[in-house]
Amino acid sequence: NPLSSPHAASAQDAVSTPLLRCFIDGAWVETARTFDNINPVNGRLISRVCEADRDTVNAAISAANRAAKGGWRGTSVTERAALLHRIADGIEQRFDDFVAAEVADTGRPVHQARTLDVARGIANFRTFADLIKTASSEMFESTAPDGAKILNYVVRKPLGTIGIISPWNLPLLLLTWKVAPALAMGNCVVAKPSEETPSSATLLAEVIQAAGLPNGVFNLIHGFGPDSAGQFLSTSPHIDAITFTGESRTGSTIMKAAAEGVKEVSFELGGKNAAVVFADADFDAAVAGVLRSSFTNSGQVCLCSERVYVERSIFDRFVAALKDRTEQLRIDFPQAEGVDMGPLVSHAHRDKVLSYYRLAREEGAIIVTGGGVPVFGDERDQGAYAQPTIITGLSDTARCTREEIFGPICHIAPFDTEDEVIARVNDSPYGLAACVWTTHLSRAHRVAAQFETGIVWVNTWFTRDLRTPFGGTKLSGMGREGGRYSMDFYSEISNICIRL
Numbered sequence: 001n002p003l004s005s006p007h008a009a010s011a012q013d014a015v016s017t018p019l020l021r022c023f024i025d026g027a028w029v030e031t032a033r034t035f036d037n038i039n040p041v042n043g044r045l046i047s048r049v050c051e052a053d054r055d056t057v058n059a060a061i062s063a064a065n066r067a068a069k070g071g072w073r074g075t076s077v078t079e080r081a082a083l084l085h086r087i088a089d090g091i092e093q094r095f096d097d098f099v100a101a102e103v104a105d106t107g108r109p110v111h112q113a114r115t116l117d118v119a120r121g122i123a124n125f126r127t128f129a130d131l132i133k134t135a136s137s138e139m140f141e142s143t144a145p146d147g148a149k150i151l152n153y154v155v156r157k158p159l160g161t162i163g164i165i166s167p168w169n170l171p172l173l174l175l176t177w178k179v180a181p182a183l184a185m186g187n188c189v190v191a192k193p194s195e196e197t198p199s200s201a202t203l204l205a206e207v208i209q210a211a212g213l214p215n216g217v218f219n220l221i222h223g224f225g226p227d228s229a230g231q232f233l234s235t236s237p238h239i240d241a242i243t244f245t246g247e248s249r250t251g252s253t254i255m256k257a258a259a260e261g262v263k264e265v266s267f268e269l270g271g272k273n274a275a276v277v278f279a280d281a282d283f284d285a286a287v288a289g290v291l292r293s294s295f296t297n298s299g300q301v302c303l304c305s306e307r308v309y310v311e312r313s314i315f316d317r318f319v320a321a322l323k324d325r326t327e328q329l330r331i332d333f334p335q336a337e338g339v340d341m342g343p344l345v346s347h348a349h350r351d352k353v354l355s356y357y358r359l360a361r362e363e364g365a366i367i368v369t370g371g372g373v374p375v376f377g378d379e380r381d382q383g384a385y386a387q388p389t390i391i392t393g394l395s396d397t398a399r400c401t402r403e404e405i406f407g408p409i410c411h412i413a414p415f416d417t418e419d420e421v422i423a424r425v426n427d428s429p430y431g432l433a434a435c436v437w438t439t440h441l442s443r444a445h446r447v448a449a450q451f452e453t454g455i456v457w458v459n460t461w462f463t464r465d466l467r468t469p470f471g472g473t474k475l476s477g478m479g480r481e482g483g484r485y486s487m488d489f490y491s492e493i494s495n496i497c498i499r500l
């Protein structure tokens with residue numbers, strides 16, 4: 001738990017608020033300026049966090065550059081795989097500390113932190129450790145016009161220093177989703193987690209240090225985006241690639257910075273994902289599935305369905321059923337038995353979500369359930385809780401059905417034909433994920449193939465095989481990560497041609 005970690009509190013003020021430091025070149029670094037890390041369950045101060053200024057960010061980048069030219073790039077696949085497994089072992093050994101860190105920063109249910117966030121942190125390291133040990137490359141045989149035998153083969157080399165900038169919604173999952181393959185492919189890393197969720201990233205640095213990674217291979221800097229650590233990192237001429245997960249407009253800003261140095265970028269950005277329920281769906285499974293895809297993590301998952309389309313013949317029945325299940329959701333403390341939903345990540349984010357609840361009313365929506373803030377009569381009233389909300393009655397041009405809200409809300413609309421719903425799903429500036437609920441086999445394949453999204457789930461949601469390509473189209477991102485797609489992004493690929 002960051003509250004007890006030896007690196008989280010300076011010795012002389014052990015009783016005061018813990019201090020989370022940056023990790024640079026194998027050492028813990030305090031900075032002149034700090035910011036507060038607040039618990040969104042009750043608004044209380046968890047820790048103070050060292051904000052990396054430009055010099056600190058540049059020190060981290062220099063450390064990574066040195067390590068990249070040092071021995072790390074020459075390590076073998078076997079050595080790197082063993083180190084990644086050691087990091088996974090370290091997370092496993094401190095499993096409860098990581099759970100406590102994620103829960104403290106985000107207020108999410110403990111069972112979610114255990115089964116999703118920390119479990120995936122471990123899986124991300126193990127997956128890429130195993131992948132590089134079994135990965136093959138390509139070789140091509142041909143004959144030159146004069147009859148000589150020609151051999152072409154492909155080699156993957158490290159890119160060098162990777163800038164990793166991650167969001168607050170699934171802090172450890174999304175940070176390790178980038179750190180693991182970056183290290184696996186022999187790169188060095190400067191990682192900046194979200195200012196909202198510094199705790200699990202700090203623990204990860206402790207685990208990486210304990211695993212014995214050479215100094216400078218992994219560096220952690222804390223801070224904000226604009227005019228702070230995020231911008232200093234993404235605009236540095238001394239990083240070789242940027243992998244970013246966050247809002248589309250932030251991605252656009254970072255892309256402009258990367259253009260300066262023609263840097264490789266991988267972007268996992270926003271979404272306005274649709275769930276489509278046909279009349280021939282398994283009704284109960286579809287209700288349960290849309291409940292999950294709308295309200296998991298308080299709707300703070302880039303893959304969540306904020307748009308739900310239901311075939312007209314079952315529309316009223318579906319809305320009633322989803323309303324009933326939504327009103328049964330347990331909104332509680334993270335540790336509470338059977339809790340389904342915690343608070344949003346911060347008061348500021350809740351204000352944004354509530355502004356859309358107000359906008360929905362202004363745009364003429366019918367509020368089927370929710371639309372406000374739960375009242376508990378205890379310390380949670382100082383937290384950032386919001387009611388899970390269902391709305392209907394808006395057009396496809398309303399702001400609430402086009403803009404990403406990133407909270408526990410979905411809009412349900414009826415549709416009549418397959419072609420109509422495909423066109424409506426695709427009529428979006430985003431293209432990350434979609435869900436289809438149907439028992440009609442050929443319809444499932446036919447509809448899934450026509451969605452302009454990077455990911456389609458049929459009769460399930462957020463089911464992940466880490467070997468598959470993950471990413472979005474349009475404003476939802478650029479590039480794919482997962483399996484060999486990550487290996488390709490985190491490598492400089494060369495072709496060697498030999499005349500035998």
Ligand SMILES: NC(=O)c1ccc[n+]([C@@H]2O[C@H](COP(=O)([O-])OP(=O)(O)OC[C@H]3O[C@@H](n4cnc5c(N)ncnc54)[C@H](O)[C@@H]3O)[C@@H](O)[C@H]2O)c1
Nearest residue numbers: 166167168193194224225230231246247250268269270302
């Ligand atoms: N496609 C995906 O896989 C995926 C996954 C998770 C979250 N997201 C998206 O992320 C968003 C929520 O996360 P968020 O609020 O942390 O996003 P955000 O863009 O506000 O911040 C993300 C990260 O970028 C940093 N940042 C902000 N401005 C920056 C700048 N100008 N230069 C450099 N760094 C900057 C932040 O400090 C943070 O670390 C949502 O839009 C969600 O859809 C997408």
Ligand SMILES: N/C(=C\C=C\C=O)C(=O)O
Nearest residue numbers: 169177301302303464470
């Ligand atoms: N990138 C992944 C999930 C993203 C979730 C977005 O909030 C993953 O499961 O690998």
